Amino acid sequence: MLERYEIETFLTLADELHFGRTAEKLGVTTGRVSHVIKKLERRIGAALFERTSRVVRLTPIGRQLADDLAPVVAGMAEAVRRAVDAGRGVTGHLRVAFLGEWTAPTLLKAVSLFSRRHPDCEVSVHEVQLYNSRSSLADGSVDILLASYPFDGMANGPALLWESRVLAVSTAHPLANAVSVSLEALGDHPVVQYPAVTSAAFKRDRTPERTPSGRPVPKGPTGNTFSEMLTLVAMNKGVLPVGEHSRRYYPRPDLSYVPIHDAPPIERGLVWLQTNTTARVREFVRAATEANADHGPSMKAAAG
Structure with a gap:
């Protein structure tokens, strides 16, 4: 079983490919980084990095280990973040918007479920137009928008509506x-x-x-x-x-x-700035998906 500091040191070096920068990033000495990597290589029984005086490279085994560990670590971080969010509760103010009148009922179903789950978070609903839909997300006047896909440059949730x-x-x-x-x-x-x-x-x-x-x-x-x-x-x-x-x-x-x-068919769903992926946004996407779960199959069939 690998220790947390071993995984952190290995993945940081795999990303930086430089012992000095890795040590600086982790706040330790280069000797400490070298010691941890050598210990890890002895445990695995194979070299993870090729080292010369001028360059550091991952070996094939090292590359495979990095590819396998990275999503596991990301998943652990996400699990901790979800637990922290749950412990703190979802509060504050969430600004949601719709583009196109017929999408409003779908958005309001999501608002209703989200508000029941998170009564301490205020939700305001807005309408945007074609000319200001992107700018409203970019300038923060809207946190999340129900709009048509594709909406490039934004994060998005699963499709909630379909139409021919x-x-x-x-x-x-x-x-x-x-x-x-x-x-x-x-x-x-x-x-x-x-x-x-x-x-x-x-x-x-x-x-x-x-x-x-x-x-x-x-x-x-x-x-x-x-x-x-x-x-x-x-x-x-x-x-x-x-x-x-x-x-x-x-x-x-x-x-x-x-x-x-x-x-x-045309698909519609929620879009938002990737850098604005807050607990409020994640919980609203979850509420919207669950509140409109009955829309998918029937409307897809109608659209087909």
């Missing part, structure tokens, strides 16, 4: 009365664009630059909000792939929503 895709077109558009369309249709009509501040991965998913066969997709005008984008569609300035719930939450006499029969 439809194509929003003007009622005067040639496709308005179609039973369904293919993604290939995007190559034949300008596509209204999301704001420049929107996640790049999200824009590639919703408004791709090419059709599945590789044809370029012509770009239409850009809107700052979803309602503004739909208004551009109604003006026949372009078409826009959206989620099927737009039929219910954005019904308009000047718009038609046509099913896209070969598009994958």
Whole structure:
């Protein structure tokens, strides 16, 4: 059985590959580091590092040991952190937000369960728009957001909602009365664009630059909000792939929503800054996943 200080010394040296820096980081002497590593190598029966006067390298056995130990140590640290969080309780203030009206009920179910579990933590609910969804997370005005995937550059939890895709077109558009369309249709009509501040991965998913066969997709005008984008569609300035719930939450006499029969479903879930992974955020993600556990299979089937 390895001692904690042996594991810590070994993993630090495996990361630094320098005895002096390892000693400085651990607050011990280089002699102490060397002694611990030699003792560990005697116990294992093989060299863990190749040492020369100029370089320190992991041996294959050393690399395997480092790869095996690192996740175990990380898991132990996470277990201790969870225990500390549980002992202290989840308190303070958590700012949660939603993007898109139909996601609000899912978020509120999570708020209800979280608040019952952690009554000492105040939760405030906000709505964000396309143009400020990312900046709200970046500047800390929102801690966690229920939004569409992908949302690049952010940590995310499991998907909570799924929906099929439809194509929003003007009622005067040639496709308005179609039973369904293919993604290939995007190559034949300008596509209204999301704001420049929107996640790049999200824009590639919703408004791709090419059709599945590789044809370029012509770009239409850009809107700052979803309602503004739909208004551009109604003006026949372009078409826009959206989620099927737009039929219910954005019904308009000047718009038609046509099913896209070969598009994958849209997924939505919680996103947040990786550096803001607090106990409050972790517990809210857990509450949201449990509170909406019944959504997955049925909505996936509907989306398929």
